[in-house]
Amino acid sequence: MRIARFSTGDGVAFGVVEEGEQVIARIAGHPFGGVELTGERYPLAEVRVVAPMLPSKVIGIGKNYADHAREMGGEPPAEPVVFLKPNTSVIGPGEPVMHPEKLSSRVDFEGELAVVIGRLCREVPAERAYDVVFGYTCANDVTARDLQAKDGQWARAKGFDTFCPLGPWIETSLDPADLAITTTLNGELRQTARTSLLLHHIPALIEYVSAAMTLLPGDVILTGTPAGVGPMDVGDEVSVSIEGIGTLTNRVISRD
Template sequence: MKIIRYSHNGAENWGILEGETLRCLPEGPYGALTPTGAPIARTDVKLLAPVKPGKLVCVGLNYVLHARESGLALPEEPMLFMCSPQAIIGPEDVIVLDSHEQRVEFEAEVGIVIRKRARNISAAEVDGYILGYTCANDVSNRDLQLKDKQFTRAKSFDTYKPMGPWIETDLDPDNQTIRLLQNGEVRQDSTTADMIFPTRFIVEFISGIMTLEPGDVIITGTPSGVAPMKTGDRIEVEISGIGTLVNTVV
């Protein structure tokens, strides 16, 4: 099932996408997931970011090959940091670089969307707390990251967290291909099986630290191949079983 957030006739709604049509979810994505109303053509709506989280929790250095290309040891536990939820934009929205001189890079990632309150849950319980998964791009200003010695400012500029195009509820998150294309050229090409910490363990780990609320999003790290972006770029994040998130850069 593909859960979307969309704009139609000046109003924002949640819905279920079925092929080339959609139907409204009047109770939102955390209720019974029962669509109502007449079908609407997908071409008649604008897809918005499918998430509106209270918290955006990020995992760093979570792919083996990315750690190796960075010259860093594999972490013993997930490395966590927080980013501003206001940085989130949707499919076809524009990434606005904060600097033309500094190095701003793309990072293709799997996003986990929480369905119900989670605190101190086990990995075996996690599936019951997850709404689904989405594509994400963890845009990062590397110069500021090195200057600050932490990640919040470098990754929290408005537009620096594209997500979408929808939330896929039926997915095995630990056995999917993940790719990023820059102007049609493949830059990142890996599989979530290369994750150091798999998705269910990540949710278990974070829920032991903080309460996760419905709508909260966790992004799970990026594979090898990160590189800088420039004005005019077309960036595509492809995750099998989910779809493709497309954004341009200015």
């Protein structure tokens, strides 16, 4: 099932994307705990699809593909590298990424598979991890690379407004073990990998993160980016595509 958030101009609601992605059927309330349709259906082309979830927090995982760890000048870490992005960084498909040109001279794209948590949980053992997963979506972990190096920690570099595009929707019926993931910059392929190459797979990530913090319905875990990250400039268009989910596209504009 594909769950999207959308606006008809008089508010935002959840819906089920159906009929070859041509129609969206409205859900009563939120989709956690069961989907109840209202009977309202809209042509997808006539609504605005927004970020599929507004999480209480976004948990990022760094250096979770060996080739990316090495392109960043290090060896693959023995344990997951965890960081946080504020929920104010989240935007949806088609919304602009704002380049803070006065503060950063290099802003990079990082295409990733994102996991959406479906229930309140903590201390989840790996063997039960999928019980707390609601679904999966595409993500771009936008990063001010120069500030990441300058600050010595990643909060500012990854926390700017608009630095966490998510979408276009959440796929709830998907095996995430071996999915193709690609990122293009202005139509040119820059990243390509499969999720089977993750160093720390989704059950291990959920166990590791939930041992430290309570996860709430709608929270998002970014599973890491493969090699090929690079800068994007004002006017560029970045698309992250994941097999079985779809494509998330955002254009870069100046914030200043």
